Amino acid sequence: MTHINVLDPGASPLDYYGYELRRLREASGLTQKQLGDILNYTGSLVGQIETARKVPTPEFSERADAALGSDGLLSRLVELVLRSQLPAWFQRVAELQARATGIYSFETHMIHGLLQTKEYARAVLGTLDRHNLDDRTAVRLARQSIFEKEQPPVFWAVISEGALYQELGGRATMRGQLAHLLTFEEEHRINIQVLPFSAGAHAGLQGSFGLYRFASDPTIVYxxxxGSxxxxxxPDTVKDCSLRYDHLQAAALSLKDSADLIRHVMEDRYGEQVA
Known part of the structure; x- marks a missing residue:
């Protein structure tokens, strides 16, 4: 266990966050329990974050900034903390997502992380490893904050129909996940198309991939x-995958028909069953 008196703020972004939270709390004359009561969290959680044993969330950081008068310091730091908690091989992708003006994704067997609910994300991340599952889930969901930016990226998702039927986390989790997808029907910067089984052979048979487009940098294929x-x-890969994506969009159902299919699967496969 890390002892608070020897916490090294230079050890990692998580340690630095804990150091700053402790400094701000003590400057305000508050105990961990008192701050927890103000934030509607436990004093124990405050202590775990201060000693780098628990990963803070954006919500915690916003509340702490307001309570401690820290002018958004913790909210700015939490972005670095959450990115540092991603697997090393995935940190580059999180950076691409944060900078992209357009994200184009094709998924063959599950819902993209930027569209996942908490319960669905837990089911995906906890399949073989439940270690620190709460923190890992919070880190994944925090990536969705890119849609809250002043100029969020355009996000276009083509999802195989099979992903709607691949039951992850149980019926209630799937129903909640599909209901979440339907909340984007009127959100013109987030577009979801379903590639139906009836499409047969298609341009994405080689597997899932993503395209990241930027205002001034070259397009990236991911x-x-x-684990990698x-x-x-x-340029050749980008050209090939861009053409593949065009064909996938053309073969997929329209936005309206995709929403109708999602709604149908949600009710027919995951709806309430009468005994």
Missing amino acids: TEGY GHPTAN
Whole structure:
């Protein structure tokens, strides 16, 4: 266990955050319990964050900034903390997502992380490893804050119909996840198309991939393997995958028909069943 008196603020972004939280709390003359009561968290959680044993969330940081008068310091730091908690191979992707003006994703078997609910994300992340699952889930969900930026990216997701039927986390989790997808129907910067089974052979048979487009930098193609990510700006690869994506969008259902199919699967497969 890390002792608060020897916490090294230079050890990691998480340690630095804990050091600053402790400094701000003590400057305000508050105990951990008193600050926890103000923030509607436990004093124990405050202590765990101060000693770098627990990862803070954006919500915690916003509340702490308001309570401690820290002018948004913790909210700025939490972005670095959360990014540092990602697997090393994925940190580059999080950076791409944060900088991109357009994100185009094709998923074959599950919902993209930027569209996942908390319960669905827990089911995905906890499949083989439940260690620090709460923190890992919070880190994944925090990536969705890119949609809250002043100029959020355009996000276009083509999802295989199979991902709607791949039951992760149980029926209630799937129903909640599909309901969440439907909340984007009127959000013109977040577009979801379903590639139906009836499409047959299609341009994405080689697997999931993403395209990241930027205001002034070259487009990046991103693919994943087991425990590794593969971003590339190779012009031939970018050209090939961009064409593949165009074909996938053309083969997919329209935005309206996709929403109708999602709604149908949600009710027919994951709806309340009468005994």
